[in-house]
Amino acid sequence: MHWKLIVVIVSAFGVIKEFRPATPFLTPYLISPPKNFTNAQLYSEIYPFWTYSYLIALIPSFFLTDILRYKPIVILEAVALCVTWIILIWGKTIWQMQIMQISFGIASACEIGYESYLFLIVDKKYYKLVSSYTRAATLIGRFFAYALAQFLISFNYGSYLLLNQISFGAVCVIIPIAVAFPSITPEIISSKTQRKQTDDMRQKETSEVSSDKTENIKDSSSVRSENIRESVKEKNVDRSIATYCRFILQQLKIFTKNKNVLKWSIWWALTTCGFYQITNYVQSLWATMQNISDNFNGITECINTLIGTLN
CATH class of the missing domain: 1.20.1250.20 (MFS general substrate transporter like domains)
Known part of the structure; x- marks a missing residue:
């Protein structure tokens, strides 16, 4: 579809x-x-x-x-x-x-x-x-x-x-x-995960290479891409619940890397609680006014x- x-x-x-x-x-x-x-x-x-x-x-x-x-x-x-x-x-x-x-x-x-x-x-x-x-x-x-x-x-x-x-x-x-x-399907999730991990590894690898090695990167890009794909496949072999839990904990580390995400999450939680408090009880207030x-x-x-x- x-x-x-x-x-x-x-x-x-x-x-x-x-x-x-x-x-x-x-x-x-x-x-x-x-x-x-x-x-x-x-x-x-x-x-x-x-x-x-x-x-x-x-x-x-x-x-x-x-x-x-x-x-x-x-x-x-x-x-x-x-x-x-x-x-x-x-x-x-x-x-x-x-x-x-x-x-x-x-x-x-x-x-x-x-x-x-x-x-x-x-x-x-x-x-x-x-x-x-x-x-x-x-x-x-x-x-x-x-x-x-x-x-x-x-x-x-x-x-x-x-x-x-x-x-x-x-x-x-x-x-x-x-x-x-x-x-x-598991294939969709696996494809998404592999693509994300591949992009992350490429980005990390690119940041570690100095500008004077740009030509070497171009020459070996095909080999490197193949290595990245193989590495990603190996990481996706184990799909147990324990692996999933470790993955979730790893994703939560974004709060230590990006403070803006942490601030946004806190404010979102607070405003959501306030919104639900108001919507859940405001009709009682309206009832006394009309x-x-x-x-x-x-x-x-x-x-x-x-x-x-x-x-």
């Missing part, structure tokens, strides 16, 4: 999986009939389960994404989202809502599979392009979902239940799309997403 077609499939997955108009109105849905949960129950007994399940699931998903080669993690995210909305629509008790939040936490942790899948498919020179596509896909899906939600609620064309039913339909659609993802008939959660989230897209 051509890589451009794969990019289209992955982008479609991103748009549809984020097309969940129920998200801005989750709290109003749960506190209104027939659910009738209280704000105290939501924010002390239900919503915290997402936070901790996401934290717990994030670590194994980080390792399993590489070990299982991405596609199973993407499918797991789709299935977990489907389970989330099944319980949201038909669940009635607190413990069922807690399971719903755990399922959503697993889905959130598995997003790493979707976000990194294309990097194994495309050439390095297209990394920025596909990264922008995957991010834009999620923002586009959210924008249209939130706009539709606000339209349906403001003009009384639908209820909160309808929003969840639409969301359920969307997350069901992404399961076959996830299954349609081409599998990441009447049921004047609910503008959807347009607020829609504008927020639009600003994020423009930035």
Whole structure:
């Protein structure tokens, strides 16, 4: 399958999986009939389960994404989202809502599979392009979902239940799309690894050679390239879990070599935590500021997403 077609499939997955108009109105849905949960129950007994399940699931998903080669993690995210909305629509008790939040936490942790899948498919020179596509896909899906939600609620064309039913339909659609993802074969990973190691070794070798030996390098380039390929092949013979763990630890050394990556990672972690704190609890604040008939959660989230897209 051509890589451009794969990019289209992955982008479609991103748009549809984020097309969940129920998200801005989750709290109003749960506190209104027939659910009738209280704000105290939501924010002390239900919503915290997402936070901790996401934290717990994030670590194994980080390792399993590489070990299982991405596609199973993407499918797991789709299935977990489907389970989330099944319980949201038909669940009635607190413990069922807690399971719903755990399922959503697993889905959130598995997003790493979707976000990194294309990097194994495309050439390095297209990394920025596909990264922008995957991010834009999620923002586009959210924008249209939130706009539709606000339209349906403001003009009384639908209820909160309808929003969840639409969301359920969307997350069901992404399961076959996830299954349609081409599998990441060991050959693809091996090819990527060999290419990276070859480039690194060539770069290191070039930096160690002085300028007065340039002609000698040209004369022996073919021999050197063959030696590099053989060296890389030898390094890739052992594919055990221990080797994988050593590889991960080796990759983490980038923090000691590049302080900018460390600073960026710290700031990303802090801002992500802040963002999730706000989005998880802001609907409770909005509920105290508005009447049921004047609910503008959807347009607020829609504008927020639009600003994020423009930035």
